[in-house]
Every structure is written in C-alpha cells, then in structure tokens.
Amino acid sequence: MTDLNPVSAACVADLPQDALREVAPRYLEEPRGRWLGQAGALVLPRTVEEVAQTIRAAAEHRVGVVPYGGGTGLVGGQVCPDGPAPIVLGLERMTATRAIYPEENVMVVESGAILSDIHDAAQEADRLFPLSIAAKGSARIGGLLSTNAGGVNVLRYGNARDLCLGVEAVLPDGSVWHGLKRLRKDNTGYDLRNLLIGAEGTLGVITAAALMLAPRPAEEGTALMVVEDPRAALALLALARAHAGEGVSAFELMSGQGLRFLAETMPDLRQPFAEPPDWLVLIDLGLARGLAPAGVLERIFEEALEAGLAHDGLIAQSEAQRHDFWELREQIPEANRLIGSVSSHDISVPLGAIPDFIARAGEAIARLGDFRVNCFGHLGDGNLHYNVFPASGHDRAEHLGARDTVKATVHDLVHGFGGSVSAEHGIGRLKVEDLERYGDPAKLAAMRAVKAALDPLGIMNPGAVLRG
Amino acid sequence: MTDLNPVSAACVADLPQDALREVAPRYLEEPRGRWLGQAGALVLPRTVEEVAQTIRAAAEHRVGVVPYGGGTGLVGGQVCPDGPAPIVLGLERMTATRAIYPEENVMVVESGAILSDIHDAAQEADRLFPLSIAAKGSARIGGLLSTNAGGVNVLRYGNARDLCLGVEAVLPDGSVWHGLKRLRKDNTGYDLRNLLIGAEGTLGVITAAALMLAPRPAEEGTALMVVEDPRAALALLALARAHAGEGVSAFELMSGQGLRFLAETMPDLRQPFAEPPDWLVLIDLGLARGLAPAGVLERIFEEALEAGLAHDGLIAQSEAQRHDFWELREQIPEANRLIGSVSSHDISVPLGAIPDFIARAGEAIARLGDFRVNCFGHLGDGNLHYNVFPASGHDRAEHLGARDTVKATVHDLVHGFGGSVSAEHGIGRLKVEDLERYGDPAKLAAMRAVKAALDPLGIMNPGAVLRG
Numbered sequence: 001m002t003d004l005n006p007v008s009a010a011c012v013a014d015l016p017q018d019a020l021r022e023v024a025p026r027y028l029e030e031p032r033g034r035w036l037g038q039a040g041a042l043v044l045p046r047t048v049e050e051v052a053q054t055i056r057a058a059a060e061h062r063v064g065v066v067p068y069g070g071g072t073g074l075v076g077g078q079v080c081p082d083g084p085a086p087i088v089l090g091l092e093r094m095t096a097t098r099a100i101y102p103e104e105n106v107m108v109v110e111s112g113a114i115l116s117d118i119h120d121a122a123q124e125a126d127r128l129f130p131l132s133i134a135a136k137g138s139a140r141i142g143g144l145l146s147t148n149a150g151g152v153n154v155l156r157y158g159n160a161r162d163l164c165l166g167v168e169a170v171l172p173d174g175s176v177w178h179g180l181k182r183l184r185k186d187n188t189g190y191d192l193r194n195l196l197i198g199a200e201g202t203l204g205v206i207t208a209a210a211l212m213l214a215p216r217p218a219e220e221g222t223a224l225m226v227v228e229d230p231r232a233a234l235a236l237l238a239l240a241r242a243h244a245g246e247g248v249s250a251f252e253l254m255s256g257q258g259l260r261f262l263a264e265t266m267p268d269l270r271q272p273f274a275e276p277p278d279w280l281v282l283i284d285l286g287l288a289r290g291l292a293p294a295g296v297l298e299r300i301f302e303e304a305l306e307a308g309l310a311h312d313g314l315i316a317q318s319e320a321q322r323h324d325f326w327e328l329r330e331q332i333p334e335a336n337r338l339i340g341s342v343s344s345h346d347i348s349v350p351l352g353a354i355p356d357f358i359a360r361a362g363e364a365i366a367r368l369g370d371f372r373v374n375c376f377g378h379l380g381d382g383n384l385h386y387n388v389f390p391a392s393g394h395d396r397a398e399h400l401g402a403r404d405t406v407k408a409t410v411h412d413l414v415h416g417f418g419g420s421v422s423a424e425h426g427i428g429r430l431k432v433e434d435l436e437r438y439g440d441p442a443k444l445a446a447m448r449a450v451k452a453a454l455d456p457l458g459i460m461n462p463g464a465v466l467r468g
Numbered sequence: 469m470t471d472l473n474p475v476s477a478a479c480v481a482d483l484p485q486d487a488l489r490e491v492a493p494r495y496l497e498e499p500r501g502r503w504l505g506q507a508g509a510l511v512l513p514r515t516v517e518e519v520a521q522t523i524r525a526a527a528e529h530r531v532g533v534v535p536y537g538g539g540t541g542l543v544g545g546q547v548c549p550d551g552p553a554p555i556v557l558g559l560e561r562m563t564a565t566r567a568i569y570p571e572e573n574v575m576v577v578e579s580g581a582i583l584s585d586i587h588d589a590a591q592e593a594d595r596l597f598p599l600s601i602a603a604k605g606s607a608r609i610g611g612l613l614s615t616n617a618g619g620v621n622v623l624r625y626g627n628a629r630d631l632c633l634g635v636e637a638v639l640p641d642g643s644v645w646h647g648l649k650r651l652r653k654d655n656t657g658y659d660l661r662n663l664l665i666g667a668e669g670t671l672g673v674i675t676a677a678a679l680m681l682a683p684r685p686a687e688e689g690t691a692l693m694v695v696e697d698p699r700a701a702l703a704l705l706a707l708a709r710a711h712a713g714e715g716v717s718a719f720e721l722m723s724g725q726g727l728r729f730l731a732e733t734m735p736d737l738r739q740p741f742a743e744p745p746d747w748l749v750l751i752d753l754g755l756a757r758g759l760a761p762a763g764v765l766e767r768i769f770e771e772a773l774e775a776g777l778a779h780d781g782l783i784a785q786s787e788a789q790r791h792d793f794w795e796l797r798e799q800i801p802e803a804n805r806l807i808g809s810v811s812s813h814d815i816s817v818p819l820g821a822i823p824d825f826i827a828r829a830g831e832a833i834a835r836l837g838d839f840r841v842n843c844f845g846h847l848g849d850g851n852l853h854y855n856v857f858p859a860s861g862h863d864r865a866e867h868l869g870a871r872d873t874v875k876a877t878v879h880d881l882v883h884g885f886g887g888s889v890s891a892e893h894g895i896g897r898l899k900v901e902d903l904e905r906y907g908d909p910a911k912l913a914a915m916r917a918v919k920a921a922l923d924p925l926g927i928m929n930p931g932a933v934l935r936g
Binding site (some may be wrong): 101103104105106147148150154155158159161162171173175176177178179181182183184185186187188189190191192194195197198199203215217218234238241242243244245246247286287288289290291296348349350351352378380381382383418419420421422423424425426427431434435438439440441442443444445446447449450451452453454465 | 569571572573574615616618622623626627629630639641643644645646647649650651652653654655656657658659660662663665666667671683685686702706709710711712713714715754755756757758759764816817818819820846848849850851886887888889890891892893894895899902903906907908909910911912913914915917918919920921922933
C-alpha cells in the first residue's frame, strides 16, 4: 500500500460537484466521545455513478475515503481521527426504495435508507423486515450491512448478512458491481456479497441491497419471566423453542442491575416488579395462524414453574403492555450511557458456556475493584453486552486508569471460552488491537491478502479493521 | 500464477507417507460421464496436519491439488481432466464427529463425514441437521460446504452456508485456519468462512466444520396437491406460509412429465394419481407443539380449493405415506438419468418470474425441436431443474449437436430474468464458460484478485471456477 495524500484542490475538482458539501461537525463525532474525526471533503452522492466518481477520484489522487451511514456505529468505523484527512462519503441522500416484491418477500433499497423507514415500507406491504436494533431510527441499511448488524431478532431471522440477497457496490477501483440479485440460491462464484458485508467499508461501498422480507407473524406475544440464574434462562430458552419452534423471535436477558439503572436514570419508566429480581428474560413470540401466543406463553411459564426454571412472570395482555416490556429492554443502553461505563464489551461465547462465563467474569471484575456490572443482551445468540460501571456514588472518571485492565480481563476470558470480542459491533478503529491480539493468525494473513488484492492503494476506510 | 508441474518423486516424498494410496478409477470418474480425470498421486489424510503437509508439499513443488469429498458433484469440480496430473486429496478418512452440543444446537464434524451419517448423529441427540439432498448417502460435508449445497430444505433452513458457524481449513500456503467457532454472532473481521464455502476447493480445503442443528419439529406432515400451473403453485406457497409460517419445510414442484418418466423407468413405484396431472407440488410441514400438520394441510387444501389454486390432493396419513410421497420426488433425478437428457440446467430466477420463465422456456425449446421437458425442483427457492430430453422413442445421441443451443437458449433466458445459471451445483469445470459469459465483470475481476491473493501459485483445484 502507498502512503495516502490529503485532499488536494485537484482531487476536489474530480469529485462530483453537485454532491460536495461543507463538512458539518456531526460527521466527525464518535458516538461515545472517544475521539474527533477529520474530513478533507464531504461528498453526499445521489447516485451510484456519483459514488463511483468519488472512488475513482480518490484512487487517482491516493486519498482515503470513509463511508458514512447513520453514524451510529460504536467502534469508530465511521470516524477517522488520524492520517491525512479523508473524503467522508455520506450515503444519506441515497434513500430510495427501488422496488418491493411482496410475493417474493424481497425489497430493494438504496443504502442510505433508515432502518425504521424500511420497517414501515415492509409493513405497508404486509411484510416484516426483521433486522432491529436500538438505533433503528437513525441507522442506515448500508452501514447496517457493512457492519453485519445483529440486534434482537437474530435468534429467529439471523444477522444482517442473512437478510441480504444481493448488493450493488462500488469496489475500490471505482468499478460498479451490479449484484442486486434477488435469488435464494445462486452458486456462481465466490461469495463477494458476504465479503463486502461486515467489511466495514474497507473493501468497497455498498450502494443498494436486495433485502429478504418475512411474512408477518399472524399473532405476537411477549412475556417477562424471572429466572434464578443464567443457567435457568438457557433451559427456559430450550423449553420455549420446544413449544414454539422458530416462533421464538427474541429471547433477551436482563439483570437486576439493569432495572436499577433504569429506575435511577428514568424514574418515570414503569418497573415490572416491585423488587428488581436478579435475572429476568424477555420472550417474544410471533406465531402462525391457529396458535394464541398468550396461551403458548402461559404453557411455557407453567412448565417453567414446575421445573423450577422460573418463579415469577408477566405475560403482556395488550399491545401497550408488549411495548412497555420492550421499552424496558430497549432503554437499557441509554440508561447505561447516563450512568457512564468504565468499559463496555460486546461479546459472544458458545451458548453452553454462558453461565460459566458470567460467573467467572463477575469474580474477576470483583477482584479488580468495586464495580457494578450490567450484563444483558441477546441470550439466544450467546451475545452479551457485558458492561462495567463504577460503584454507586462514584464517577467513571475515577476509574479511567482501570479501563484497559477491565477490558483485557473480560476479553481474555471470552477468548478462553472460544468466544468473540466483537459479537455484533464490528472492529472499526476501536478494536483493531483486539483483532490483532485475539484473531487467528492464518485468518488475519488471509484478510490482509484480500485487502491488498481488492484495495491495493489502501484508500477504503483507512485504519479501520486492519492497520493501514 | 506460475505453470504447474506434474507430481514428481520428490513431491511424493514430501507427502504424508501413511496417507498415500494407489489411485482407484472412481476418483477419476465424472458422474455424468463427461470426461475422465487424472491423478499423479492420491492422498487420503486422517488429520488436518496431514492435509497441511500435503498442501505445503504441493506448494513447494508447484503441483495442483484437487480436493475430493463424496464425488457426487455434478459440475466436475472434483475431476481434473487436463493440465499436469494433480494430487487428488480425498477426505474420506476424516469422518469423526469431534463434538456435539445438543443444548447449543451445534455439532462439530470432520469434512469427510457423510451427510446421512450426520443426519443420524443429529437424530440420536434429538436434533435435526436440515441440509438434505438426493445424494445424502454418499455426499460428504466438506464437499457440501465447498459447493454450498442446497437441496429440499433451503426454504426453511437456508443453504449449506447458512448452516455452518465455523470451519477449520488449510489455506493454499499450507497454514491452518482454526476457525471452528460455534458462535451465532462474531463480527471480528472479514467473512473468510463464507469465502471458503462455495469456493469449490479453489481457495483452500475445509477440514472440519461447526454445523448448526435445529430442534426437531414436534410433528411433521406431507401433502401432494395438484395445481393448475406454476402461478397457482406460487400462490399456494404464499397460502401455506400464511398458515404455517416457517413451518413450511419444503415446497417442491413436479410436473406430469416427471411422473411419466417415473412410470416409464420405475414401473413398481406407486403413482399418486390415476392420470399424471400437468403440475403438482409436494408440501412438507414441520410444526411446533399444539398444531397437527394433517389438520393444517387440510385447511390449506380447503382454502386452495376455494380459491381455485388446487383441484386435487393427497394428505399423507402415515409415515409410510410421507415416505412414498418423498420417494416420488427424490427418484426423479434417477429417472432423468435413465431417460438420458440432452441438456440439464440447474437454474434459479426471482420467485415472481417463475411462471413467465417456464412459459417462455417451453416455447423456446419447442422452437428448437421435438423435445420433452422435465421441469421440477425447489419452487420455494426459485430453483428449478430444467432438464430437456429427446422425444419419446428417440435417443439423446441423436441430439448431441443441439445440446449447446438448448443450453444457451435456457441460460440466456434465465440471465434475462436476473436469474442464476448455477443455483445450487456450483461452477466446477463444466460451467467456467457460463460464469465468464454471464458473470458481472466487476465481480469476476474481484474473484480473480482474491484467487491470486490467496493462492498465488494457483495450486488449489486448478481450472475449477476460474480458468487457470
């Protein structure tokens, strides 16, 4: 790879002039405030041709390009703090729904489309686009695909990559790959689609995608169940799937710590139980015709009671109550933000290792000092957000010196269990060292070879995923 | 890429001696008899280390390596007819189940494991490994992954790639990627797993895989329904999914021609209807507790009757009857083989385009001559096996001159509909020209760059997928 240049006047002259904009501060803000980005130019294209022109100009002038979707990524992949200031390429003006095929369960959208707008468009066609994350109101599909976003429905419907049948993309040489197939089966060559998905903009820019929709479940239901511990939660998951099969849309773990954080930061939010239990799960069912979710949830709860897996529970009796239960789960990240974590970890371990991991991580963190742990997340996927906070009355600022030790403690443990130190957020710039430390050497070498082959100039999102 | 060498005595000396075998003819047979392969040496390793030693020796001596699983591939990916005779690397002695985790729905197997043995092992653990194809009794999982096999349950459970959480693989430089993670979410870097899956052994050798299992459906049921035409079949699919959601495990299209071929070649096979209808579908349901499949199939059939989508049908009343219905579907490829096709096509088109494709392809083939068409397959995936046969009483040998025209006619039409000329069989050596003709140029360039980056010597399965 060659050294990159700053954006020169000659480079700007080669960019699509109608798409040039003044750089606004929001493009340079890392959501957790870790660092400030920089931009030599801001391009907001409206067409794939304008994206291609931008990439060709960047290649010609050896200038970095940082693709920017909704800006919600949590690992800094969209914000470049060092090296020559790059072109920031925002996809926010490419938001069209190009086509929708309800009878095929397919929708073709441009990559600037906001996730909740895609939800709405699917619903209008009586379909479901199942990808859902807390930031759905601002995250854009191009970024969600580039980071292979996960979220709450992975258990049933898979990650972002599993919901994408084809992409249109501009490759690092400025060529356009017209890969917007809407086929369930297509074995014509290497899986370039999955290579771009999750590459975080380092191998090209996704400009449009053919998304898989699902039939809307005929009826939905939600329950909160109090469990003794994570092991009981796992057994309850198996029980729920034995009853409802793929009908289990989400199975989320929450802790008493999470409920206490909600009570502390959002006193108006209705708490489900008089005393926050140590552990509880949110179970969401979406069933085909002929099965009433509330009835199925009751049977699951009764069997769970008998088996000693659950000892209290609430089954939503209305859509409003379902919304309230989900609100608890979805406000936890905001409560965490208000409390202020010492270190946050987006990790996964094999499902069977979850109880041991939680127990051993708790012991290890306790040995490091007086911390509060809010462990919650997508239990059905083995994906936990294991976040460490100062003791009550203390401030994160007191613990900044401990951050690296806390992080290494959690990540070493995860790695020892055969887990992942980035389950759904990606590598971005924040976890490049983690990837180097925990990644398999043969895989890393192959990744570097692929990067050098597809982006020999190193212009695409320089410094993200792999060191430049 | 450099020119490859034949297998020299020095190369043989560097191979794992315990794994060397005499070359038996079966390793050189293309299943449809298109060509004869060649082998300079046959290696049947028992460990990943022996695979790595073989690849290192091949790299050292610039010798090609052709990985060989069950030998059932239909596009010649496992049989190399020209260039210097390569090392054939058979995985048949690596068949261990390394671990099974029923509570995680995960199983770790070596790549020589036969698919039906994996089915049995999953069943013993009260789980389902859903990948299923007609050749399940001899196909091996390494080959099934390397070709991203499809089959009859893709509608519900996805292709082979969707059922694999991680792989162990030997890369073209002889390094071993220890990627046997069993995680549902792992966003640490490029998706090397999906790059190897479907690469048909041209980017490395998969030696073991962590497979996703599914809970066994509580109850299963199967029906045959007679439909007016493919458009009615599609509407019936939507109706079935509205009733049973993901519970629709398979939705297979068959034609009167297929039933007549079965009657002609397998007179002992019980025919379901007195007169073969023009079109029929096989619907397979696997449901969670509380829903009786036969009852759901009855309701689907009643609504289909009312809506004019179906006008006759049979719902299996026993496991034996289910087996009989499936036997019809699964014997069609063998009946085709006995009849002898002029040209066979494994194609997919967008679901909504299926009726038009079938109509226009029928017209185009009729213009070419007096042929019989057996069009059948995985309707729910948009994947049809569109096979063209001589008229009754005539032999394929009379039509060999028309084969290329027939193939081009079908493939051009598929391409025009935005379809794929290889839906589930892959490219192998038989479809290299098709890939060059119909593939997107930007994707092809990217594929060549990836191949050159990961296998700069061009030793891995030379001539498959991409021209050497």
